Amino acid sequence: MAYVLGLDLGTSALKGLLMDETGTIVGSATADYPLIHPASGYSEQDPNEWLKACERVFEQLSATVLDFGQQLAGISFSGQMHSLVVLDEGNRVLRNAILWNDVRTTMQCERIMADFGDELLEITKNIALEGFTLPKILWIQENEPELWSQVRHILLPKDYLGYWLTGTMHMDYSDAAGTLLLDVAKKEWSQAITEQFNIPTDYLPTLIDSSGQTGTLNRPLAEKYGIQQEVKIFAGGADNACAAIGAGILSVDTGMVSIGTSGVFLSYEDQQLPTYQGKLHLFNHGIKDRYYSMGVTLAAGHSLSWFKDTFAKDQSFETLLAGVDTIEPGAGGLLFTPYIVGERTPHVDSQIRGSFIGIDTSHTLTHFAKAVLEGITFSLKDSQQLMETIAGKTFGKIVSVGGGAKNSDWLQMQADIFNSEIVCLEAEEGPGLGAAMLAATGLGWFEDLQACSETFVNYRPGATPNPQNVEKYQKIYPVYQKIYSATKVISEAFGDE
Numbered sequence: 001m002a003y004v005l006g007l008d009l010g011t012s013a014l015k016g017l018l019m020d021e022t023g024t025i026v027g028s029a030t031a032d033y034p035l036i037h038p039a040s041g042y043s044e045q046d047p048n049e050w051l052k053a054c055e056r057v058f059e060q061l062s063a064t065v066l067d068f069g070q071q072l073a074g075i076s077f078s079g080q081m082h083s084l085v086v087l088d089e090g091n092r093v094l095r096n097a098i099l100w101n102d103v104r105t106t107m108q109c110e111r112i113m114a115d116f117g118d119e120l121l122e123i124t125k126n127i128a129l130e131g132f133t134l135p136k137i138l139w140i141q142e143n144e145p146e147l148w149s150q151v152r153h154i155l156l157p158k159d160y161l162g163y164w165l166t167g168t169m170h171m172d173y174s175d176a177a178g179t180l181l182l183d184v185a186k187k188e189w190s191q192a193i194t195e196q197f198n199i200p201t202d203y204l205p206t207l208i209d210s211s212g213q214t215g216t217l218n219r220p221l222a223e224k225y226g227i228q229q230e231v232k233i234f235a236g237g238a239d240n241a242c243a244a245i246g247a248g249i250l251s252v253d254t255g256m257v258s259i260g261t262s263g264v265f266l267s268y269e270d271q272q273l274p275t276y277q278g279k280l281h282l283f284n285h286g287i288k289d290r291y292y293s294m295g296v297t298l299a300a301g302h303s304l305s306w307f308k309d310t311f312a313k314d315q316s317f318e319t320l321l322a323g324v325d326t327i328e329p330g331a332g333g334l335l336f337t338p339y340i341v342g343e344r345t346p347h348v349d350s351q352i353r354g355s356f357i358g359i360d361t362s363h364t365l366t367h368f369a370k371a372v373l374e375g376i377t378f379s380l381k382d383s384q385q386l387m388e389t390i391a392g393k394t395f396g397k398i399v400s401v402g403g404g405a406k407n408s409d410w411l412q413m414q415a416d417i418f419n420s421e422i423v424c425l426e427a428e429e430g431p432g433l434g435a436a437m438l439a440a441t442g443l444g445w446f447e448d449l450q451a452c453s454e455t456f457v458n459y460r461p462g463a464t465p466n467p468q469n470v471e472k473y474q475k476i477y478p479v480y481q482k483i484y485s486a487t488k489v490i491s492e493a494f495g496d497e
Contacts, residue, residue: 001020001021001022001071002020002021002071002072002073002443003018003019003020003026003065003068003071003072003073004018004019004072004073004074004075004076004436004439004440004443004445005017005018005019005061005072005074005075005076005436005439006019006075006076006077006078006242006431006432006433006434006435006436006437006438006439007054007057007075007076007077007078007158007161007236007432007435008077008078008079008239008242008430008431008432008435009050009077009078009079009080009157009158009161010080010239010431011035011045011080011099011100011101012032012033012035013030013031013032013033013053014030014031014033014050014053014054014056014057015028015029015030015057015430015432016028016029016030016057016058016060016061016432017429017432017433017435017436018061018065018068018072018436019433019436019440019456020071021440021445022455023455023456023457025427025429026065027061027064027065027068029056029057029060029061029064030057031052031053031054031056031057031060032053033045033046033049033050033052033053034046034049035099036096039104041102041103041104042098042102042104043098043099043101043102043103044096044097044098044099044102045083045096045097045099045157046093046096046097047085047093047096047097047157047160048093050157050160050161051161051164054161054164054165058221058224058225059225062225062226068225068226069225069226069227069228070226070228070229072227072229072231073229073231073232073443074231074232074233074234074439074440074442074443075165075217075231075232075233075234075439076210076211076233076234076235076236076435076436076438076439076442077158077161077162077234077235077236077237077435078158078236078237078238078239078241078242078243078430078431078432078434078435079156079157079158079159079161079175079236079237079238079239080099080100080156080157080158080239081100081131081156081175081178081238081239081240082099082100082131082132082133082136082156082178082179083097083098083099083100083133083156083157084097084098084133084136084137084140084154084156085097085154085155085156085157085159085160086140086147086151086153086154086155087151087152087153087154087155087160088150088151088152088153089150089152091153091163093160094147094150094151095140095144095147097157098136098139098140100131101131102130102131102136103130104130104139105130105135105136105138105139106130108128108134108135108136108138108139108142109128109129109130109135111138112128112134112135112138112180112197113127113128115196116193116196116197119192119193119196120180120193121277121278123183123184123190123192123193124177124180124181124182124183124184124190124193125177125184125185125273125276125278125282125283126177126180126278126281126282126283127278127348128180129344129348132178132179132180133154133156133178133179133180133181134179134180134181134193134197135180137154137197137199138197141197141198151203152203153169153203153205154199154203154204154205155169155171155205156171156175156178156179158175158236159171159175159205159235162214162215162233162235162236165215165217165218165221165233166214166215166216166217166218166233167215167218168206168214168215169205169206170205170206170207170208170212170214170235171204171205171206171207171208171235172207172208172209172210172212172235172236172237172238172286173187173207173208173209173210173284174210174237174238174241174283174284174285174286175236175237175238175241176189176207176284177238177283177284178238178283180193181193181194181199181204182207182284184273184282184283184284184291185273187207187284188207189201189204189207208235209235209288210234210235210236210237210241210286210287210288210438211234211235211286211288211438211439211441211442211449212234212235212442213232213233213234213235213442214233214234214235215233216230216231216232216233217230217231217233232439232442232443234438234439234442235438236286236435236438237285237286237434237435237438238283238286239431240264240266240283240292240294240431241283241284241285241286241292241434242286242431242432242433242434242435242438243256243258243266243401243430243431243434244256244266244268244285244286244292244434245286245287245433245434245437245438245449245453246425246429246430246431246432246433246434246437246456246457247399247401247425247434247457248399248453248457248459249266249267249268249292249399250268250287250449250450250453251268252267252268252269252270252393253393253394253395253396253397254268254395254396254397254398254399255267255384255387255393255395255397255398255399255418255420256398256399256400256401257380257398257399257400257401257404257414257418258400258401258402258404259300259301259376259380259400259401259402259403259404259405260300260301260402260403261299261300261301261302261305262296262297262298262299262300262301262302263296263297263300263301263376263379263380263402263404264294264295264296264297264380265294265295265345265380265381265383265384265387266292266293266294267292267293267294267387267391267393267395268285268290268291268292269282269285269290269291269292269293269391270290270291271289271290273291274293274387274390274391275390276293276386276390276391279345279346279386279390280293280294280295280345280383280386280387281293281294281295281296286434286438286449287449293387293391294383295344295345295346295380295382295383295384295386295387296344296345296383297338297343297344297345297376297379297380297383298338298339298341298342298343298344299338299339299340299341299354300338300376300379300380300404301376301402301403301404302340302341303336303338303340303354303372303375303376304317304372304373304376304403306340307368307369307372308320311365311368312365312369317407320365320369321369321373321407321409321410322366323366324366324369324370324373324409325409325412326366327366327367327370328472329374329416329469329472329473329476330374330472330473330476331363331367331368331370331371331374332360332362332363332367333358333360334356334357334358334359334363334367334368334370334371335356335357335358335371335374335375335476335479335480335483336354336355336356336357336368336371336372336374336375337354337355337357337375337379337480337483337484337487338354338372338375338376338379339352339353339354339355339484339487340353340354343379343484345382345383345386346382346383346386347484349488351491351492352484352487352488352491353487353490353491353494354375355483355487356368356371357483373409373410373413374413374417374476375480376404377404377410377413377414377417377418378417378477378480378481381417381418381477382481384418395418395420396420396421397420397421397422397423398414398418398420398421398422398423399422399423399424399425399459400414400422400423400424400462401424401425401428401430402428405424405425405428405462408463411424411462411463412463412466412469414462414463415462415463415464415465415466416465416466416469416470416473417473417477418465419465419470419473419474420465421462421463421464421465422462422463422464423459423460423461423462424459424460424461424462425457425458425459425460426458426459426460427458433456433457436456437449437452437453437456440452440456
């Protein structure tokens with residue numbers, strides 16, 4: 001039976017997921033690499049470390065899956081979005097990649113929005129934020145002009161790995177949408193943007209669908225791992241697009257909530273593009289001619305980790321959260337806003353900070369823990385509400401992944417606050433599963449990703465809304481929404497100091 005390999009190039013590691021035609025995982029491997037922080041707010045990585053990690057993944061799989069070399073048929077990718085890789089005319093890396101979580105580009109973002117903000121939003125459907133690729137390019141132009149004069153190719157991480165495997169340079173639409181250089185509706189590099197910011201369009205790679213073939217595995221690498229047959233390489237997609245594919249987010253009435261360090265509420269969009277006006281991110285999907293929207297909570301799981309480390313350092317998460325189900329919705333009048341590192345959606349505000357509101361002497365540690373869970377979930381509901389009010393969406397089902405899917409009480413809270421059925425994945429493999437599905441579809445194993453999903457994606461029950469709790473949360477949520485404007489005054493006052 002033939003295999004596909006999904007390579008998930010993340011911020012800290014490359015993960016390989018090997019699957020067969022029945023959607024069964026036959027092998028997996030992980031190879032870590034370091035982050036580089038040359039200055040405060042800077043976050044970089046050596047792209048050569050990704051190539052070394054790929055070799056280690058191949059080595060692990062060839063050692064643990066005996067027929068890896070004989071049965072591997074296709075490879076595709078999921079990649080960290082936005083991170084900038086620049087090459088010279090000899091296709092050599094010129095500097096460390098500037099990563100998505102690097103925040104040095106505030107001045108460039110302000111310049112973009114001041115000079116070209118309305119046009120940028122119209123073309124890309126997004127506003128300029130530090131994470132995106134375009135501000136990083138401008139930073140190099142302004143701060144490393146001699147290096148910029150040598151640049152001839154601009155890539156994103158997974159596409160540099162794809163180049164190394166095939167010798168060709170491509171970028172799929174879902175990753176290109178996160179550069180702020182793509183005309184999202186027309187699916188082409190925007191001449192207006194590239195001319196405005198002096199970026200030659202021939203520096204940008206060929207655009208392709210996520211399941212489109214970019215080449216075949218180069219022979220020296222194939223022979224090194226005993227691969228005799230041709231292995232087809234497919235473009236792959238941005239990590240959030242691949243995570244959505246791997247979670248089966250393939251219809252407009254299904255959403256996804258992902259709670260990790262940050263949190264994401266994501267929705268599938270059809271060909272009719274909603275007008276979110278930058279209040280939500282809107283990107284091309286890994287599915288041909290489709291899109292997805294998403295809102296971001298910067299400190300989702302991070303808020304819970306911070307709370308535990310600060311107030312219950314010696315307790316496990318299980319002990320800390322034991323008993324939250326015995327406390328009524330609203331945590332006895334205690335509310336928490338998870339703005340401890342600023343916020344993204346619906347408030348693009350790096351200066352706002354979190355809060356506990358309504359503390360009284362009856363509150364216990366468990367009340368505070370419940371309030372933290374509720375606050376994180378309310379913050380993600382902000383994104384859901386924007387999708388419902390602006391685009392008229394109704395979510396019949398929401399797939400919960402990440403840390404929020406590991407606690408039954410938190411799953412029930414999500415069902416009650418989102419007022420939707422919550423389901424979880426039987427095997428949560430993240431973006432690597434979506435990458436494997438893109439390879440399987442590209443190979444023609446399935447007619448489309450929907451058919452592939454029916455074989456590769458399986459759910460388990462999560463929680464269904466409790467009508468009494470839903471009613472209570474519908475009264476509490478508007479109170480939560482008022483806290484931002486009230487606490488912004490405090491954040492601004494201390495920020496001035």
